[in-house]
Amino acid sequence: MSSLSSGLWTGRVRRVNGPVVDVVGLEGVAMFDVVAIGASGLAGEIVGINEDVATAQVYEYDGGVAPGDPVESRGEALSITLGPGLLGGVFDGVLRPLEPDTVWLTPGRNGDSAAGMTWRFSPSATIGAQLTSGALLGRVTEGEHFEHRILVPPDVAGILEWLAPAGDATSSQAIARIGGVDVALSHRWPVRRPRPARSRDGEVRLLRTGQRVLDLLYPIIRGSSASVPGGFGTGKTLLQQQIAKWCDAEVIIYVGCGERGNEMIDVLEDLARLRDPRTGGALRERTVCIANTSNMPVMAREASIYTGVSVAEYFRDMGYDVVVIADSTSRWAEALREFASRTNQLPAEEGYPATLGSALAAFYERAGSFTTLGGSHGSVTVIGAVSPPGGDLTEPVTAQTRRFVRCVWSLDRDLAYARHYPAVSWNESFSRDAERVGVIRAQNGDTGWAERRSFALALLAESERLESLVELVGAAALPDRQRITLRSAKLLREAVLQQDATSSEDAYCGEEKQAALLEMVLAIHQRLLKLVDAGVAADRLEQLGLARVSSARESGGPEDVAAVTAVRDAVLALLGSIT
Amino acid sequence: MIDAIPIEYAGGRSANGPLLVFDHVTGVGWDEDATITLASGERRHGVVLDVNDDLAVVQVFEGTSGISLSGVRVAFSGTPMRVPVGPQWLGRVCNGRGEPIDGGPPVRGERLAAVNGVPINPAARELPRDPIITGISAIDGLTTLVRGQKLPIFSVGGLPHLELAAQIAAQARVGDGTFQIVFAAMGVTHADADATRDALEERSQAGDLALLINTASDPVVERVLTPRLALTVAEHLAFERGGHVLVLMCDMTSYAEAVREVSAARGEVPGRQGYPGYLFSDLASLYERCGRLRVSSGSLTQIPVLTMPAGDITHPVPDLTGYITEGQVVLSQEMQSCNIYPPFDALSSLSRLMRHGVGPEQTRQDHMAVAGQVYAALSHARQVRELTDLVGETGLAENDRAYLRFADALDAGFINQGRTDHRGIDDSLERAWAALTLLPSGDLSRLDPEDVAQHVAANARDKPEAAA
Numbered sequence A: 001m002s003s004l005s006s007g008l009w010t011g012r013v014r015r016v017n018g019p020v021v022d023v024v025g026l027e028g029v030a031m032f033d034v035v036a037i038g039a040s041g042l043a044g045e046i047v048g049i050n051e052d053v054a055t056a057q058v059y060e061y062d063g064g065v066a067p068g069d070p071v072e073s074r075g076e077a078l079s080i081t082l083g084p085g086l087l088g089g090v091f092d093g094v095l096r097p098l099e100p101d102t103v104w105l106t107p108g109r110n111g112d113s114a115a116g117m118t119w120r121f122s123p124s125a126t127i128g129a130q131l132t133s134g135a136l137l138g139r140v141t142e143g144e145h146f147e148h149r150i151l152v153p154p155d156v157a158g159i160l161e162w163l164a165p166a167g168d169a170t171s172s173q174a175i176a177r178i179g180g181v182d183v184a185l186s187h188r189w190p191v192r193r194p195r196p197a198r199s200r201d202g203e204v205r206l207l208r209t210g211q212r213v214l215d216l217l218y219p220i221i222r223g224s225s226a227s228v229p230g231g232f233g234t235g236k237t238l239l240q241q242q243i244a245k246w247c248d249a250e251v252i253i254y255v256g257c258g259e260r261g262n263e264m265i266d267v268l269e270d271l272a273r274l275r276d277p278r279t280g281g282a283l284r285e286r287t288v289c290i291a292n293t294s295n296m297p298v299m300a301r302e303a304s305i306y307t308g309v310s311v312a313e314y315f316r317d318m319g320y321d322v323v324v325i326a327d328s329t330s331r332w333a334e335a336l337r338e339f340a341s342r343t344n345q346l347p348a349e350e351g352y353p354a355t356l357g358s359a360l361a362a363f364y365e366r367a368g369s370f371t372t373l374g375g376s377h378g379s380v381t382v383i384g385a386v387s388p389p390g391g392d393l394t395e396p397v398t399a400q401t402r403r404f405v406r407c408v409w410s411l412d413r414d415l416a417y418a419r420h421y422p423a424v425s426w427n428e429s430f431s432r433d434a435e436r437v438g439v440i441r442a443q444n445g446d447t448g449w450a451e452r453r454s455f456a457l458a459l460l461a462e463s464e465r466l467e468s469l470v471e472l473v474g475a476a477a478l479p480d481r482q483r484i485t486l487r488s489a490k491l492l493r494e495a496v497l498q499q500d501a502t503s504s505e506d507a508y509c510g511e512e513k514q515a516a517l518l519e520m521v522l523a524i525h526q527r528l529l530k531l532v533d534a535g536v537a538a539d540r541l542e543q544l545g546l547a548r549v550s551s552a553r554e555s556g557g558p559e560d561v562a563a564v565t566a567v568r569d570a571v572l573a574l575l576g577s578i579t
Numbered sequence B: 001m002i003d004a005i006p007i008e009y010a011g012g013r014s015a016n017g018p019l020l021v022f023d024h025v026t027g028v029g030w031d032e033d034a035t036i037t038l039a040s041g042e043r044r045h046g047v048v049l050d051v052n053d054d055l056a057v058v059q060v061f062e063g064t065s066g067i068s069l070s071g072v073r074v075a076f077s078g079t080p081m082r083v084p085v086g087p088q089w090l091g092r093v094c095n096g097r098g099e100p101i102d103g104g105p106p107v108r109g110e111r112l113a114a115v116n117g118v119p120i121n122p123a124a125r126e127l128p129r130d131p132i133i134t135g136i137s138a139i140d141g142l143t144t145l146v147r148g149q150k151l152p153i154f155s156v157g158g159l160p161h162l163e164l165a166a167q168i169a170a171q172a173r174v175g176d177g178t179f180q181i182v183f184a185a186m187g188v189t190h191a192d193a194d195a196t197r198d199a200l201e202e203r204s205q206a207g208d209l210a211l212l213i214n215t216a217s218d219p220v221v222e223r224v225l226t227p228r229l230a231l232t233v234a235e236h237l238a239f240e241r242g243g244h245v246l247v248l249m250c251d252m253t254s255y256a257e258a259v260r261e262v263s264a265a266r267g268e269v270p271g272r273q274g275y276p277g278y279l280f281s282d283l284a285s286l287y288e289r290c291g292r293l294r295v296s297s298g299s300l301t302q303i304p305v306l307t308m309p310a311g312d313i314t315h316p317v318p319d320l321t322g323y324i325t326e327g328q329v330v331l332s333q334e335m336q337s338c339n340i341y342p343p344f345d346a347l348s349s350l351s352r353l354m355r356h357g358v359g360p361e362q363t364r365q366d367h368m369a370v371a372g373q374v375y376a377a378l379s380h381a382r383q384v385r386e387l388t389d390l391v392g393e394t395g396l397a398e399n400d401r402a403y404l405r406f407a408d409a410l411d412a413g414f415i416n417q418g419r420t421d422h423r424g425i426d427d428s429l430e431r432a433w434a435a436l437t438l439l440p441s442g443d444l445s446r447l448d449p450e451d452v453a454q455h456v457a458a459n460a461r462d463k464p465e466a467a468a
């Protein structure tokens, strides 16, 4: 039944169970090879082989596929084309472009991103030179600003025999010949294979998110990893979108994995409208969107995560700092579970396959700060949302992910219900990068950062403890100093930690304004304590309307420190007049 | 409906719950539509869930009762299940499979469309940003619905969720026009189905209502089909004919139970509470069939209604629904026992698309701030109320007592309203303001100080004795 004709293996469908298809006769087939199923050649990938039966997950709706239908394999692993034309684009989980004028995603589409486009190539290597993988061949400018570096692909090295002169080239057209191999602007890459780098470089560089609660309390560095667990509606997507918009990375890969269509269009519209404060270009020009919404084929969700990191590594290799945002990794894990269940694998916890932990580890391991093959420095930071069923943080995906990430930004349902956004919990969140961030902040001249952070965390913890007391005895029964702690903690939450993603002034907050806001609360807290120590009743101080402290963050733009200082001075003056 | 004369296979191999297994079939594709003929000549409908060599597993929507393996015959259509779509559905009442129960002829449409639909390209969508004014203060004020949104109602048995859904459907306006309504009932009682139909009588008279009713006594597995049918009809009305369509689907918990039943019969590994692991994707394949498209002037808005078993919002059906929909309107027993209609639990409710649909152009400039302030104050009021239970009202600071007065005023003046009351947006927002002005002005940090001063002054004018 099997045959090898013109480089193709052909077999036949034996069983179709939703997106899982068993194939017989593909004797030479290997794990993760791509197959084309049925008359319309639906794309699938071999993810299990058992004697003569190979099992494929199909990246399309496969209704109508019947036992006996032909299946072909070219012996190629699931691969994507990496090259100019990705930035600003929207793609599905296997990197097929989602053109805005196609309304319905019918099965059997294909197409290469930017296949027909031409790019202006400027060479910058010397013919005759000995080049290694990752060496620079030339450049292409994407959008208004982005310098897309064309490198010798991994697995290629040798003498540069020929290099195209400056001029237009399509993605697939050869622009160089190295050791007898033609190299184009783009190349294929198997998504499940991490792109090679020379080494992890151990560099510690801040990733500024512009979100105060993160930058002040739970900071992250470039090449690190973070998980954002939270029940539905707690703000995972909005927080990740804020990071996608405002963090100071050079390239963003936004993977919408099994989430909503309306959210995708929301983020796309925002990115097209908003300007990058650093380059002045549209934010969309630094972003690649991979959209595999919840109603799109389930199995392509599984691939979309790997597609996303592979694209990120491609830009990392050029020496860029890249952030991968995956919303939500739980939907990816569910695709793993669905596959496991349809192939009767022995389930481990809650029906997930026993390989869940290693799959998560492998994904987060692709984060890091690296010396690239070409010798420059680049990083991939991975930030993944987790959607625990019932908000239960002990469920397998949440618990396993916690083991492999450096930061957890846990979102709390009670905070979200109280419309305290971002609802980052100070009980459940942590950052293993915080200490190192303190050191570099100090090196950069901000010596007070770590101390302010400790003050804030201590105030939150203390007020948390007092609040449980208040629930028993009422606030009136507390000593005055403790009542001030409660008052100041409320100010801290409202004036500093809350940050409205929809605000025109405060959606993003510059570093100095972040520091000024926290310093303001610190100064007011100390003044209030002084006043109660001097015998002023806490009751009286509680009645003071401090609404302008809480709204100071909105009173000027993202970098407007003076507006904050003015509020601080006015309030301190007011407090100074109390005797 | 059938293109070629299909081969008929006689005799089944096994039956299990809603499933029939046929052997010795050839060329049968996954997800194909099947017609099953009983020995009596009765016809039933099914769909292929699994094909393995010459075996086909068929799920029978009407159930397998009365089917004998020796007498049964099956024919496969060669296509996925399709239904006629067109405006002909409007004004009709059908069962959960789309067969008329209003005495009329079978519904004929303009063409056939696959009931499972086709995924919408997210890049072809347009962000919903036109508010739907429902005339219900709690919803319009705090969880504004926009055209193209999916906003479910989470309820518990015995609460007036169907009344609320019907009231929204009856009162909702698009500019000067109204919505076309497709109502899919799954596992509801006859009484509820009739009451809903009566509440929507006016819309039905106007020829703007299609009803698909699967009652509690109808076949369970048919419920798997009913919402798909409704959405297929609605997508055509909205995206091809440019209509504004509102789809009500009730009760999604009954729907999910039918999915669970099929899964159990297939012997699948059960997930939480016995629901299959793919329930998220299954529900998403329904809920994502809504929105707006760049190429169409129409819109499809969904209001799924579900009952939370034991009032548990972490139960898989409300939980997974909440992970897919764009917010939720939660009804609570507590509000119901205070005789408040709608028994709207504000703090658990949320409309995620509200921020796009409110503001000076769409509703009012102060709308978002008012809603934000109401939420912040309600959340503090809840803490105060819990405290009051422990220390009594006298143990409270004066500031805190104001929050209790605010919460009571909000319930009575803003949330509570009549079942046919249709309030304008200004009316609703002013009612919220009336409650907010009971709070210390210094606490109203989310509102514009000028707005606050103005409303405080206006309230003092209206109620001089209260201000004194």
Ligand SMILES: Nc1ncnc2c1ncn2[C@@H]1O[C@H](COP(=O)(O)OP(=O)(O)OP(=O)(O)O)[C@@H](O)[C@H]1O
Binding pocket: A230, A231, A232, A233, A234, A235, A236, A237, A238, A239, A259, A387, A421, A422, A423, A499, A500, A501, A502, B322, B323, B324, B350, B351, B352, B353, B355
């Ligand atoms: N930083 C914020 N500023 C303002 N509003 C916010 C913020 N974060 C969350 N919200 C509000 O909460 C809603 C839900 O947020 P979001 O969609 O991000 O939740 P989620 O955790 O991703 O939920 P799901 O798991 O269901 O996708 C938003 O629509 C918005 O109304």
Ligand SMILES: [Mg+2]
Binding pocket: A236, A237, A238, A259, A327
């Ligand atoms: Mg989300």
